[in-house]
Amino acid sequence: MHELSVAHAVVSTVVEALPAGPSAPRVLEVHVRVGVLSGVVPDALSYAYDVAAEGTPLADAALHVERSPVVIHCAECDGDAELLGTTDFRCPACGTPSGDVRGGRELEVLRLVLDDAPALAGGMP
Amino acid sequence: MSRIVDLKRGILEKNDLQASALREAFREAGIAVSNWVSSPGTGKTALLEALLAHAVTTGIAAAALVGDCATDNDARRLARSGAPVRQIVTEGLCHLESDMVGEHLADWDLAALELLVIENVGNLVCPSGFDLGEDTRVALLSVTEGEDKPLKYPQIFHSADVIVITKTDIAEAVEWNAGAAYDALRSVNPEAPILETSSRTGRGVDSLLHQLLSSVSADGSRLTPQEA
Numbered sequence: 076m077h078e079l080s081v082a083h084a085v086v087s088t089v090v091e092a093l094p095a096g097p098s099a100p101r102v103l104e105v106h107v108r109v110g111v112l113s114g115v116v117p118d119a120l121s122y123a124y125d126v127a128a129e130g131t132p133l134a135d136a137a138l139h140v141e142r143s144p145v146v147i148h149c150a151e152c153d154g155d156a157e158l159l160g161t162t163d164f165r166c167p168a169c170g171t172p173s174g175d176v177r178g179g180r181e182l183e184v185l186r187l188v189l190d191d192a193p194a195l196a197g198g199m200p
Numbered sequence: 201m202s203r204i205v206d207l208k209r210g211i212l213e214k215n216d217l218q219a220s221a222l223r224e225a226f227r228e229a230g231i232a233v234s235n236w237v238s239s240p241g242t243g244k245t246a247l248l249e250a251l252l253a254h255a256v257t258t259g260i261a262a263a264a265l266v267g268d269c270a271t272d273n274d275a276r277r278l279a280r281s282g283a284p285v286r287q288i289v290t291e292g293l294c295h296l297e298s299d300m301v302g303e304h305l306a307d308w309d310l311a312a313l314e315l316l317v318i319e320n321v322g323n324l325v326c327p328s329g330f331d332l333g334e335d336t337r338v339a340l341l342s343v344t345e346g347e348d349k350p351l352k353y354p355q356i357f358h359s360a361d362v363i364v365i366t367k368t369d370i371a372e373a374v375e376w377n378a379g380a381a382y383d384a385l386r387s388v389n390p391e392a393p394i395l396e397t398s399s400r401t402g403r404g405v406d407s408l409l410h411q412l413l414s415s416v417s418a419d420g421s422r423l424t425p426q427e428a
Contacts, residue, residue: 112354112355113328160354172386
């Protein structure tokens with residue numbers, strides 16, 4: 076259940092990006108991307124997030140998890156290809172095995188949806 | 201009214217930053233560092249015992265950090281090799297994180313070491329996303345496990361730089377199907393070298409030692425492991 080560690084990291088990543096104090100905007104939604112190779116299970120993360128967010132500024136913010144597939148680079152086709160699963164690392168077009176992974180390991184906070192409020196502190200775009 | 205703010209920040213950024221700092225320190229000290237992951241019971245500790253004993257005999261300065269949810273049994277077992285060993289007790293946490301590694305290395309003279317093995321908590325799922333600053337991730341599979349285990353736990357076997365098959369001395373008795381296992385391993389990880397070992401007979405231990413040490417060879421190239 077390492078999703079609890081990951082959920083705590085989601086909360087601290089977001090909280091640290093928000094300005095502290097009464098000017099802090101209310102967070103309505105947290106959108107994260109979880110690659111299928113990251114080893115994180117979306118349902119378990121959502122469950123753990125509810126626990127991790129309790130008593131923090133994210134207590135009322137909903138978590139949205141976006142899955143991203145494995146993308147490999149095929150030297151034969153000279154292009155990137157999306158895989159359907161995680162158990163067969165071969166180019167779907169030509170069948171050449173490839174360990175050159177270009178996507179699927181993502182574990183990131185993509186964006187926040189905020190209740191319209193004062194501007195965020197430095198460090199935030 | 202609501203508004204969207206792009207953040208684009210790594211969730212495990214803190215762990216990754218500390219892991220990068222460790223990796224830099226390891227590189228500076230010229231030490232080969234591996235992170236061993238497998239299910240419980242694969243024989244990580246037994247193989248590590250054989251590896252450390254062999255390293256000590258051949259004059260390689262090796263050390264180990266071992267992670268477990270509870271007890272220091274493994275550290276006491278491994279210390280018999282004469283190599284410095286330290287236990288990380290995670291108190292239930294299912295994987296090691298880079299700050300634990302950093303804390304437990306704090307007063308070790310890294311420059312005096314050539315090889316450091318970090319034995320992760322026995323778990324095929326949770327350790328996969330946590331970088332510990334290693335240069336080589338080793339995933340182990342024993343002949344007593346199902347040959348299709350790499351397909352059932354693809355993330356961890358995919359993330360490995362080296363794959364080690366353990367307990368090959370009893371392969372025949374447990375009707376190990378090497379062909380099926382290699383197919384499964386190659387399907388999730390087409391490139392990592394696969395080494396066959398037995399901690400009981402010592403098979404493959406020398407090859408593994410060379411494989412791990414090759415990660416810090418001067419030109420950065422990997423040596424071809426010797427035939428076991």
